Amino acid sequence: MAKDGSWPERGVVAAPSGGASAVWGECKGSGSKPYLAAVHLDGDGGPAYKCSCPSRKIPCKHALALLALWAQDDVATREEKPEWVGAWLNGRAARRARAESGTPADPAKAAATLQKKEKAVAAGLEELQTWLYDQVEAGLAEAPKHGYAHWDRMARRLMDAKARGAHTLVSQLPAAARGDRWPERMLEQLGLLHLLVSGYRAGDALGERTRGAARARIGIVTSADEVLAGGERVRDTWRVLGLRDIDTPEGDMRARRVWLRGTGTGRTALSLSFARTGQAPATAFRVGTEVTAELAFHPDGHRVVPVGDGGAGQAPPPEGGTVVEALDSFAAVLAEDPWQDAWPVVLDRVAPAHPDGSANGTRWHLVDPTGAALPLADTDPWRLLAVTGGHPATVAAEWSPAHGLTPLTVWDRNGKAVSL
Structure with missing residues (x-):
C-alpha cells in the first residue's frame, strides 16, 4: 500500500520550529471515496493517528503506509492542508491548551x-x-x-x-x-x-x-478537563509497577489499568485508558520504567490524568514488602474507599508454591520469607515460573479479596522487568 500511485494527495505539515509536525494523505480504496489518513508526529505521549477506514487496529495499515512513504522522502511539505486535517490538528491543540491551562471547555x-x-x-x-x-x-x-x-x-x-x-x-x-x-x-x-x-x-x-x-462508583465521573482544572496535583518520579487489560462489565470496551508509585511521596496512582473490544488501549507508560511528571488526581485520590509529558527512563526494581504489609496497605485503602475491589501490592522475595507441596487439586500461592502466603487468582502461574525458575523474586500484583492475587510484573535476577 505504500506506493506512490495509491496516494494521489498527500503532504507534510511543517512544525513552527522546523521539521514535520504531521503527515496526511488520501489513499485510494475499493470504494468511490478515498481513505483519509493522518499522523500527528508530535502528539502527547507519542504519535497520534486518524483514518476514515473501519479498521479497529491503531495504527491501521493506511497510517503505516503513509509513514513508510514519509520515511522514504516521498511526501513533500505543503503550505496548504485539507480542512479535515486542520480541524483534527486544531482540536488536538485546543485540548492540549485546556490541559496546560487547567480550564474546562464550557x-x-x-x-x-x-x-x-x-x-x-x-x-x-x-x-x-x-x-x-x-x-x-x-x-x-x-x-x-x-x-x-x-x-x-x-x-x-x-x-x-x-x-x-x-x-x-x-x-x-x-x-x-x-x-x-x-x-x-x-x-x-x-x-x-x-x-x-x-x-x-x-x-x-x-x-x-x-x-x-x-x-x-455510582457513575458520576469527573471529566479530565475538570480534574486538570481543580484536581490535586502531585509532581514526583513515578515508577510504573504494572498494567492489566480487562473487559468492562458491559463487554463493549476494554480498559487498561496502569499502576504507578511515587518514589518520593510513596503515593499510588492509577492511569486508566479505554478502547473498543478487540483493540489494545493506548498508554504513555511502559512497565519497568519511571517517569518524572506531574499528575492531576481525581477526587477519589487514586485515578490520575497526566499533566504534560515527562522524561522516562529505565528503573530498578521497586521496594517490596511482606504479605502482612501488603494486606495492611489494602486495609488503609478500604478505610477511605470501602468499594475498592483491586489494589496493587509489591511483594519482596516471593515464590510460587502449593500448600500441600504438589501441583494438583489446590490453588497456587505466593509465599514470602516469613511463610505468609496469598492465593493466586489463576491456577497456572507458568509464565511467572518461567522467568524466576521458582526462585524468590520481586513481584508486583493486583490483590482482590474476592479473586486472589493477579501477578502483573516480575523482576528477574538481572533486575529486568517482565510484564506478565
Missing part, C-alpha cells in the same frame, strides 16, 4: 449537565434504597431461584437514572447468588450497595476521598 454547560444528572441519580438511588429494604425484608432464602428478570428490572432503572456504576453492581447480584457460600456473598453485595446509597446521601459530611469514591 464551565456553565458542564455545571448544568451535572445538576441534571445529580437529580436523576438521586431519584434512582431512592428507588434502589427501597428495593434493597424489600430484598432483606422478604429474606434471601429464595435468592438463588430468582431469574435474571428479578434483578434486571432494578438494574435497568438505575441505567435510566444515569447511575451506571450502581447499575453494574446490581447486575452482578445474580452471580453472587450462585455456588458455595452464596449467602455471605449476597449479603456483602447488598451491604455495599446500601453503603453506597448512604455515602452518596452523606455528601460533604464524608471525607473528600470517600465522597469522590462513592460518586465515582
Whole structure:
C-alpha cells in the first residue's frame, strides 16, 4: 500500500520550529471515496493517528503506509492542508491548551449537565434504597431461584437514572447468588450497595476521598478537563509497577489499568485508558520504567490524568514488602474507599508454591520469607515460573479479596522487568 500511485494527495505539515509536525494523505480504496489518513508526529505521549477506514487496529495499515512513504522522502511539505486535517490538528491543540491551562471547555454547560444528572441519580438511588429494604425484608432464602428478570428490572432503572456504576453492581447480584457460600456473598453485595446509597446521601459530611469514591462508583465521573482544572496535583518520579487489560462489565470496551508509585511521596496512582473490544488501549507508560511528571488526581485520590509529558527512563526494581504489609496497605485503602475491589501490592522475595507441596487439586500461592502466603487468582502461574525458575523474586500484583492475587510484573535476577 505504500506506493506512490495509491496516494494521489498527500503532504507534510511543517512544525513552527522546523521539521514535520504531521503527515496526511488520501489513499485510494475499493470504494468511490478515498481513505483519509493522518499522523500527528508530535502528539502527547507519542504519535497520534486518524483514518476514515473501519479498521479497529491503531495504527491501521493506511497510517503505516503513509509513514513508510514519509520515511522514504516521498511526501513533500505543503503550505496548504485539507480542512479535515486542520480541524483534527486544531482540536488536538485546543485540548492540549485546556490541559496546560487547567480550564474546562464550557464551565456553565458542564455545571448544568451535572445538576441534571445529580437529580436523576438521586431519584434512582431512592428507588434502589427501597428495593434493597424489600430484598432483606422478604429474606434471601429464595435468592438463588430468582431469574435474571428479578434483578434486571432494578438494574435497568438505575441505567435510566444515569447511575451506571450502581447499575453494574446490581447486575452482578445474580452471580453472587450462585455456588458455595452464596449467602455471605449476597449479603456483602447488598451491604455495599446500601453503603453506597448512604455515602452518596452523606455528601460533604464524608471525607473528600470517600465522597469522590462513592460518586465515582455510582457513575458520576469527573471529566479530565475538570480534574486538570481543580484536581490535586502531585509532581514526583513515578515508577510504573504494572498494567492489566480487562473487559468492562458491559463487554463493549476494554480498559487498561496502569499502576504507578511515587518514589518520593510513596503515593499510588492509577492511569486508566479505554478502547473498543478487540483493540489494545493506548498508554504513555511502559512497565519497568519511571517517569518524572506531574499528575492531576481525581477526587477519589487514586485515578490520575497526566499533566504534560515527562522524561522516562529505565528503573530498578521497586521496594517490596511482606504479605502482612501488603494486606495492611489494602486495609488503609478500604478505610477511605470501602468499594475498592483491586489494589496493587509489591511483594519482596516471593515464590510460587502449593500448600500441600504438589501441583494438583489446590490453588497456587505466593509465599514470602516469613511463610505468609496469598492465593493466586489463576491456577497456572507458568509464565511467572518461567522467568524466576521458582526462585524468590520481586513481584508486583493486583490483590482482590474476592479473586486472589493477579501477578502483573516480575523482576528477574538481572533486575529486568517482565510484564506478565
